[in-house]
Amino acid sequence: MIPINSHGLIWFISTQTQPTTKIERIHLLAGNFHIKKKYRQHPCTFMDAFLCAIMKNIEYAYWYDWRKKTENIPKDVRLYYGHETCEHLLPHQHTASEFAKYISDHRSSKLCLVTPFLTDAGIQKALKLIDCLLTVLYELEVICSDWGLLYYLSRHKIGTPVVGRLLAGQISDPRILRIVDDNHTPEPRKIRHVNGHHCVLKRKMPSNALKQHYKSCSIDKHETISFLTDSGIHRCELNNVAQGIELNLSGYTYSLHVPEVLVSVMRRCPGDGENLNQEAVCPCPGINSNQKIVWWCHHDLPVDLFRHDNALYYQWPELPANLDRLPIDRIVFNAENIGS
Numbered sequence: 001m002i003p004i005n006s007h008g009l010i011w012f013i014s015t016q017t018q019p020t021t022k023i024e025r026i027h028l029l030a031g032n033f034h035i036k037k038k039y040r041q042h043p044c045t046f047m048d049a050f051l052c053a054i055m056k057n058i059e060y061a062y063w064y065d066w067r068k069k070t071e072n073i074p075k076d077v078r079l080y081y082g083h084e085t086c087e088h089l090l091p092h093q094h095t096a097s098e099f100a101k102y103i104s105d106h107r108s109s110k111l112c113l114v115t116p117f118l119t120d121a122g123i124q125k126a127l128k129l130i131d132c133l134l135t136v137l138y139e140l141e142v143i144c145s146d147w148g149l150l151y152y153l154s155r156h157k158i159g160t161p162v163v164g165r166l167l168a169g170q171i172s173d174p175r176i177l178r179i180v181d182d183n184h185t186p187e188p189r190k191i192r193h194v195n196g197h198h199c200v201l202k203r204k205m206p207s208n209a210l211k212q213h214y215k216s217c218s219i220d221k222h223e224t225i226s227f228l229t230d231s232g233i234h235r236c237e238l239n240n241v242a243q244g245i246e247l248n249l250s251g252y253t254y255s256l257h258v259p260e261v262l263v264s265v266m267r268r269c270p271g272d273g274e275n276l277n278q279e280a281v282c283p284c285p286g287i288n289s290n291q292k293i294v295w296w297c298h299h300d301l302p303v304d305l306f307r308h309d310n311a312l313y314y315q316w317p318e319l320p321a322n323l324d325r326l327p328i329d330r331i332v333f334n335a336e337n338i339g340s
């Protein structure tokens, strides 16, 4: 439980005469997001959970888009750098090397290179990038979205390989929220069969086993965890999914990405029209690809979705109410406006 009253905490933060950078960032973060009230199912507020995270000494990290300017990089934190969904949007070696020099000289931050799923050529490119960063940095975590790269890094003991969100096997469809929400009670609906009979459709409550399945991830199994641990892979990245998180096993370490939940990845980055007969790799022109964020909303969806590059996301800023019982020791802020 979190032994803190949220109003008291907010008062405490707002009356600091000289707020620290960390507190300023929390304020910025908490003020930036709003959630539809009817889906606010967790009793724990974002601020409560975030301060609980600080009290537990959870590390916090920022996602940094390498295509942006370097002025707003926070100091003394862990930075996530690279691209998670398109291999053409990984930074060039020279850019990455310059960035690594910049943060090691001026910022004393730690770097995690985020990599997407990769073609054979893409794996070679990612390995060169990792090599190039390791010549500058003392340590480097590599977040892998590709089993091939994860295997290679683990086998050759290169950097610190991490299981990325795309490999964690979490269910991130936002509609799951309604299935597990005990308070969601739609009106019974009459339907007519083809043979003329009528019946009434009522909501069936999900079993605890089904709820557990939706809140868990495929990594959370004895066999998988012992295989990963034996391979020298000790961390997995998770989405802060709207339905909440429950993990059966402790003994493994997770990072939680907030607030953007990765729902699915498309074949191509948007830009120059779609031709389904083309090769199944993204033809996007790298840094110059269309970075415009497009939002979708529909009355059937409990949250709005948005597309960024070639992936679909929604935002869920409320941390899990059971955060203190989960084996999560890092929170990664992955929204664009964080860290500025």
Ligand SMILES: [Zn+2]
Binding pocket: 086, 087, 088, 089, 268, 269, 282, 283, 284, 289, 310
């Ligand atoms: Zn692309």
